[in-house]
Amino acid sequence: MSAQTPSLQLWLTEAGIRFTLKDRRVSTDPDAQLRRQYYLRLSPVLRGSQFEIAIEKTEGFSFAQLRETFILWAQSAFEHGREIRVAGVVEAIELQAASRRARSRR
DSSP: OOTTHHHHHHHHHHTTOEEETTTTEEEOOOOHHHHHHHHHHHOTTOOSHHHHHHHHHTTTOOHHHHHHHHHHHHHHHHHTTOOOOHHHHHHHHHHHHHHHHHHHHO
């Protein structure tokens, strides 16, 4: 085992991710508190009432989808010389949610 394994296991535990060695599977079901903590780890500027709306809108999102919404906005902000703000992340979440709805209708 590497020296990083204990810290990875600690982070997984703190994030509410259960790792089972028996089947080597990571199962996730991020509730609102875990989604909030995850976004705050990505960017501590995400706060306020708009941020809470974002947390509500991400119900049912996996950690990968949460990260995708953040990356989508962060990349756009970087390309246009803007700072990362809650409104932009909310916009990216809405795009991701619309995409999920469209896929589920197929």
